[in-house]
Amino acid sequence: MTDDATDTTGPDVPMVQLLTPAGERTTDPRWEPYRERAAHLDHGHVRDLWRDMVLVRAFDDEATSLQRQGQLGLWAQCLGQEAAQVGSGRALAPQDYVFPSYREHGVAHTRGVDLAEILRLFRGVDHGGWDGEAHRFHNYTLVIGSHTLHATGYAMGVQRDGVVGTGDPTVDTAVVTYFGDGATAQGDVNEALVFAAVNQAPLVLFCQNNQFAISETNERQFRVPVARRGEGFGVPGVRVDGNDVLASYAVTQEALERARSGGGPSLVEAFTFRMGAHTTSDDPTRYRTRELEQTWRDRDPIARVEAMLRREDGWDDAWAAQVREEAADLGARVRETVRSMPAPAAASMFDHVYATPHAILEDERAAFAEYESGFADGGAR
Amino acid sequence: MTTTSTSRAQVAPFPTGTTTLPLAKAITLAMRQALAEDPKVLVMGEDVGRLGGVFRVTDGLQAEFGEDRVVDTPLAESGIVGTAIGLAMRGYRPVLEIQFDGFIFPAFDQITTQLAKMHYRTSGRINLPIVIRVPYGGGIGAVEHHSESPEALFAHTAGLRVVSPSNPADAYRMLREAIASPDPVLFLEPKGRYWDKGPVEVAPLSLPVDGAPTAYAGIGHESLDRAVVARPGTDLTLVAYGPSVPVALAAAAAAAEEGRSLEVVDLRTVSPVDFPTVVASVRRTGRCVVVHEAPVFHGVGAEIAARVTEECFYSLEAPVLRVGGFHTPYPVAKIEHDYLPGLDRVLDAVDRSLAF
Numbered sequence: 001m002t003d004d005a006t007d008t009t010g011p012d013v014p015m016v017q018l019l020t021p022a023g024e025r026t027t028d029p030r031w032e033p034y035r036e037r038a039a040h041l042d043h044g045h046v047r048d049l050w051r052d053m054v055l056v057r058a059f060d061d062e063a064t065s066l067q068r069q070g071q072l073g074l075w076a077q078c079l080g081q082e083a084a085q086v087g088s089g090r091a092l093a094p095q096d097y098v099f100p101s102y103r104e105h106g107v108a109h110t111r112g113v114d115l116a117e118i119l120r121l122f123r124g125v126d127h128g129g130w131d132g133e134a135h136r137f138h139n140y141t142l143v144i145g146s147h148t149l150h151a152t153g154y155a156m157g158v159q160r161d162g163v164v165g166t167g168d169p170t171v172d173t174a175v176v177t178y179f180g181d182g183a184t185a186q187g188d189v190n191e192a193l194v195f196a197a198v199n200q201a202p203l204v205l206f207c208q209n210n211q212f213a214i215s216e217t218n219e220r221q222f223r224v225p226v227a228r229r230g231e232g233f234g235v236p237g238v239r240v241d242g243n244d245v246l247a248s249y250a251v252t253q254e255a256l257e258r259a260r261s262g263g264g265p266s267l268v269e270a271f272t273f274r275m276g277a278h279t280t281s282d283d284p285t286r287y288r289t290r291e292l293e294q295t296w297r298d299r300d301p302i303a304r305v306e307a308m309l310r311r312e313d314g315w316d317d318a319w320a321a322q323v324r325e326e327a328a329d330l331g332a333r334v335r336e337t338v339r340s341m342p343a344p345a346a347a348s349m350f351d352h353v354y355a356t357p358h359a360i361l362e363d364e365r366a367a368f369a370e371y372e373s374g375f376a377d378g379g380a381r
Numbered sequence: 382m383t384t385t386s387t388s389r390a391q392v393a394p395f396p397t398g399t400t401t402l403p404l405a406k407a408i409t410l411a412m413r414q415a416l417a418e419d420p421k422v423l424v425m426g427e428d429v430g431r432l433g434g435v436f437r438v439t440d441g442l443q444a445e446f447g448e449d450r451v452v453d454t455p456l457a458e459s460g461i462v463g464t465a466i467g468l469a470m471r472g473y474r475p476v477l478e479i480q481f482d483g484f485i486f487p488a489f490d491q492i493t494t495q496l497a498k499m500h501y502r503t504s505g506r507i508n509l510p511i512v513i514r515v516p517y518g519g520g521i522g523a524v525e526h527h528s529e530s531p532e533a534l535f536a537h538t539a540g541l542r543v544v545s546p547s548n549p550a551d552a553y554r555m556l557r558e559a560i561a562s563p564d565p566v567l568f569l570e571p572k573g574r575y576w577d578k579g580p581v582e583v584a585p586l587s588l589p590v591d592g593a594p595t596a597y598a599g600i601g602h603e604s605l606d607r608a609v610v611a612r613p614g615t616d617l618t619l620v621a622y623g624p625s626v627p628v629a630l631a632a633a634a635a636a637a638e639e640g641r642s643l644e645v646v647d648l649r650t651v652s653p654v655d656f657p658t659v660v661a662s663v664r665r666t667g668r669c670v671v672v673h674e675a676p677v678f679h680g681v682g683a684e685i686a687a688r689v690t691e692e693c694f695y696s697l698e699a700p701v702l703r704v705g706g707f708h709t710p711y712p713v714a715k716i717e718h719d720y721l722p723g724l725d726r727v728l729d730a731v732d733r734s735l736a737f
Contacts, residue, residue, distance in 0.1 A: 014552050045630035086651055097629060099467075120727060124505065124535075126505075127501065127502040127504075128502050128503045128504060128506075131506060132503065132506070132507070133506065133507075138470075139502060141495075143490060143494055143495070146463065146490060146491065146494065146495050148463075149459065149460055149462075149463025149464050149466070149467065149491065150463060150464075150466045150467040150470065150495070152460075152463070152464050152467060153463060153464030153465055153466055153467020153469075153470075153471075154467035154470055154471050155467070156466070156467065156468055156473065157467065157468045157470070157471025157473050158471060160449060160471075160473070161386070161471070161472075169573060170697050187487075188460075188463060188490075188491075189458060191455070191457045191459055191460035191463065192460070192463070194460065195454075195455060195457070195460050195464050198455055332708055351498070351504075351505070351541055352500055352503075352504055352505035353501050353539050354500065354540065354542075354564050355500055355508045355562075355564050355665075356562060356563060356564055358542070358564075358652075358653050359541070359606060359651075359653040359654070359655065359656070360652070360653045360654065366592040374516060
């Protein structure tokens with residue numbers, strides 16, 4: 001796929017690929033180490049990955065519909081990026097900690113987050129939505145790139161806790177932060193690379209290069225491919241076919257192992273394509289062609305896994321039908337859950353601003369309560 | 382890397398009882414004590430380790446507690462605050478130094494959008510007990526960007542506490558309480574007063590047991606909430622904080638020679654503001670002048686004037702006046718004393734208020 005990649009910013013950067021868009025196993029000897037890392041994934045495992053991606057896409061479709069129906073204020077689709085997210089997410093150990101951006105619904109799924117909870121943020125009933133600590137999956141960060149520094153600091157804490165390089169796979173801990181190609185232009189992402197390198201922090205910087213920062217292409221963000229950006233910071237980088245779930249899994253697993261063993265940070269560039277709009281407020285027809293979109297639909301990350309399983313006699317129609325039914329049920333459940341998410345009480349806006357009482361806030365809370373109580377005798381406002 | 386050990390290099394014992402210290406060293410002592418009392422406390426910033434900080438406020442701490450706990454960071458303010466947020470999420474208590482007031486703005490997003498809002502965004506699940514120490518204010522003959530007073534920019538942001546001590550005793554106590562607080566605290570240090578000496582009441586050292594700190598239960602929050610009357614008086618209330626408190630006290634002393642009795646309220650905190658103390662004072666005196674180095678336009682003084690007008694309307698004998706910086710960038714050092722609210726400008730405002 002390297003040969004027919006549409007990007008112009010990194011055509012000379014080798015891209016790890018284990019599955020072609022047609023679902024054939026690659027034979028390039030350069031990727032043998034990654035092939036070995038994915039070798040234990042039998043057809044059952046691969047079917048599980050397919051199921052993950054199908055569920056995530058069903059959720060994503062449902063959320064898009066809910067926005068169109070006025071149930072959500074906004075939705076950011078991950079359509080087309082399921083392999084990068086599920087593959088990397090399934091390489092994580094339970095103790096690893098994830099700092100996502102805001103499109104990582106596939107990773108959220110692999111961390112056991114109830115996908116409906118993600119929609120609390122987009123419905124406007126909660127700024128977070130799930131218990132980040134419980135899932136070791138932090139809340140979404142909407143300011144581009146800011147969270148990469150939080151991940152770096154968290155990894156510095158992991159280091160200080162002595163849970164790096166012990167050799168115990170249930171103890172050694174890595175931190176992963178997800179961001180996009182646009183974020184690589186942010187100062188914070190560059191500072192995260194500096195701090196991670198200087199401290200040799202157990203961090204994986206996972207960049208999904210979906211080729212569009214809303215409307216702007218890679219040429220407007222950088223002149224050195226993302227995978228090579230790490231070199232100047234002393235952080236090894238690798239480019240992987242982000243539409244190949246097996247390669248995404250193997251490459252992430254290698255970076256995680258480096259981090260957990262004390263080998264320091266890594267930068268992964270998962271080259272993929274945002275098949276949908278930036279968000280439901282965006283109109284991609286203004287800045288890209290239908291031909292380009294079709295090119296990438298032909299590289300669909302889910303279809304290629306099905307093709308591989310069929311090719312290798314690992315496909316099971318009855319099972320696939322069952323998964324599709326499960327996906328439909330998920331969509332229905334998400335729909336019901338979201339529609340029944342009430343707006344919080346107005347006075348809840350004063351909660352959790354501070355951990356200790358703050359006199360100004362408490363004055364305002366009391367004044368607001370008094371104001372509201374003026375309507376208690378049946379008057380509407 | 383292991384830093385949970387509490388073993389330290391052999392150093393001077395901790396002072397006990399009441400001791401006389403310069404303001405800078407009162408701050409050093411508060412950090413040193415926190416580092417000894419809680420293995421999760423970290424000191425981070427540019428040049429805070431080997432050099433001991435450009436003002437030497439962290440002097441000796443790295444030698445005593447090691448490079449993993451007193452951390453020389455890369456020269457990147459956003460990175461300092463951003464990584465501290467991650468460390469705090471992992472259970473650490475970072476005490477950060479931003480080298481100068483004018484260098485804080487590269488970290489503005491991390492402070493106002495990330496640090497201030499994390500507790501809120503996570504419905505209270507995450508506390509970020511981070512202290513950001515900032516030497517601030519003018520009067521030291523510095524080059525540009527080294528003399529600013531950005532407190533109003535941060536006080537305008539919900540989720541932050543913004544405080545500024547005016548003397549060594551408060552500097553010590555307020556920093557101890559700031560480090561103990563589960564909320565993020567912007568701790569503004571009046572760098573022009575770093576070497577003013579005063580008595581400091583040192584809290585007894587409370588060493589951790591089995592690596593767990595025992596001190597926090599005994600540390601209150603009062604100095605982060607409450608103003609103090611630094612000098613009682615009857616004719617007019619001067620409201621000040623940080624480096625302007627010594628100016629206000631000098632103005633009160635000068636006015637006393639002319640038979641005027643000025644009360645000085647040391648706010649200590651600009652977020653929150655202890656309005657009950659201010660209001661009680663102004664209701665008694667009937668007059669109020671607010672003094673700060675920051676520009677008066679949209680400044681802390683404007684907020685105080687509004688609230689005092691609201692709550693003391695029938696007690697006021699004169700409009701609330703403000704004395705502070707002008708709506709200009711901080712000027713060059715050779716004319717900074719015409720910009721700063723010095724003794725003469727404060728007394729001029731006092732005269733105008735009393736003559737109203």
